[in-house]
Amino acid sequence: MARGRKWEGQPCPNAGFFRDGATRGMSATRVREDGAEGLGGGQPPSPDSQHNGEATAREGENVCADSRSPARASPRLGSQSRDHMSQHGEHNPGATAAPTPVSTPNAHTAPVTPDQQHPLQPPSSWPGTPADSPSQRSSSVNLGQPHRPYPSLPRTSPANARRTPLSSKRTLARLLVASENIRGRGNTTIVGSTKWKKLKASILRDKIGVMAIQETHLTASHIQEIEQFHKELHVINSAHPDNPSGAGGVALAFNKFLTNTNGIQSHELIPGRALLATFNWHKDDELTVLAIYAPNDVRESREMWATIANKIRRSGGRIPKPDVILGDMNFVEDSVDRFPMALHSIDAPDSFDDLKRLCNVTDGWRATYPSSVEYSWRDASRSSMSRIDRIYVTEPLLDSSRNWKIETSDLNRDDHSRVSVELVNLDMPEIGPGRWSMKESLLHCPDFLAAVEAAGQYALSRLATYSEEERTPENNPQVIYDEFKRSVMLSAKRHQREINCRRRKFIDGLEKEREAAKTEMRLNLTDDTRKAFKAAEKKVEDARTETPGTGQRGKRYPGHGLTGPARKRPATQCYLSKSPAQTVESIVTIHRVWRS
Incomplete structure (x- = not known):
């Protein structure tokens, strides 16, 4: 009984497991009227996991009184589903619902009568439950009917929504x-x-x-x-x-x-x-x-x-x-x-x-x-x-x-x-922009390169006058190198902001010219207005595809066959497999020239 008194006045660690555990993580953006599908997901709890959860919760002599707390609805859940959750007593038992008494110490093998069966536990006729016979386990789901693992719950309940396997790939919200x-x-x-x-x-x-x-x-x-x-x-x-x-x-x-x-x-x-x-x-x-x-x-x-x-x-x-x-x-x-x-x-x-x-x-x-x-x-x-x-x-x-x-x-x-x-996905927490990295286009900015060269010359001059006898925590090669990196990073951020502002202002001006040309063409359709709109549209497209800071188009990924200088061989040859003999012969030839 000491275990039962331990959680008096405190939240139980297994609180909400029986009812909330079946629907936790099953957020649904939209539950449709037929209860068959919607933006959301999650897995219905497997029978094994439910029995294991019940055995864990029943280790003590008493079960926490709040273990039947109602399922927490996702903020994106439809209003119709929330109405069902509030109207049906089995889905919202409230504080008056008494805990299910434990009549046997073995929750895995004890038979469950229909009266004792939990509303969120799959029925005995659901394929895959321990009470099923081999013929029941091999039977297929009736095609043409919505998949409802929990018929006792409304069709619009998240527990009856269609689910796909959870993704093991790290995706984005x-x-x-x-x-x-x-x-x-x-x-x-x-x-x-x-x-x-x-x-x-x-x-x-x-x-x-x-x-x-x-x-x-x-x-x-x-x-x-x-x-x-x-x-x-x-x-x-x-x-x-x-x-x-x-x-x-x-x-x-x-x-x-x-x-x-x-x-x-x-x-x-x-x-x-x-x-x-x-x-x-x-x-x-x-x-x-x-x-x-x-x-x-x-x-x-x-x-x-x-x-x-x-x-x-x-x-x-x-x-x-x-x-x-x-x-x-x-x-x-x-x-x-x-x-x-x-x-x-x-x-x-x-x-x-x-x-x-x-x-x-x-x-x-x-x-x-x-x-x-x-x-x-x-x-x-x-x-x-x-x-x-x-x-x-x-x-x-x-x-x-x-x-x-x-x-x-x-x-x-x-x-x-x-x-x-x-x-x-509005249910996901907000994540910041992540670690900063310098844009590759800054390597074409002469002002930034000049600032990096000045910072490097200053760091080299400090290293030239440095002696090991004068080493202090504030003056040593590691500190000098760290200050050089910080100076380059601050200069890169400042020049990137300037480039972005100039580019955004330039594109905004071109878009205003394009809108004016489009309005003029809609009001007065002539050859001159059509040509003016086409020229303004081309300027906007060229400005958007131009690499920031370079003044050139198509230099973002040089050497990949899409942009940059013309290739000396057909692009299809890059997919042809090269035999090891050709590579070894090339290495041997270069080695002979070097030795001669």
């Missing part, structure tokens, strides 16, 4: 999602395609986690080439059924450095048009993304959106509702998104509105910038432009999103722009 129409491979093979080299470099440089790609024109052999030569990417492709290498195609490219590519569940809703994938985002949160490449035909477009909505409805939870819908929609919802302003017959289809209501998604860029005008597609002459590339997100994700952008990439300057958004 923020995820950059982008979409772009690349207009084909650029070459018959991936190894000879500069477009895919630029695409991979852009994904790695901009730290894009997931990217939807349209007009991929990829076959199975091309996917094998990507796995061989672009190992940093994990690509899931949906090819056009009739002409996979020459028309259509949609894909999702995952950055292996930033996303967990193990256990991705993909569904090809419409071949070459709609591809859905669910993956583990961060910790126990999962995200469902739907990549779209819509057709240009009016009838095909309406049928495609209706087919996607019907497949999601009739799947019975096997096909989850997407949290993010992005891609080339090939239509606009408002006339302001077209230039010249007009609504065509393909625009604003009713079937797409039905899909939006089903998934509860919103055009994030328009919701963030309700009065702005921007275009994601334009022709070479700038006589026709539209915002047909869009990203739709759910309401919880819209509240936790930032940095909505429509930017021109180095893949397409006269066609589609890249649309992107950064999603943030």
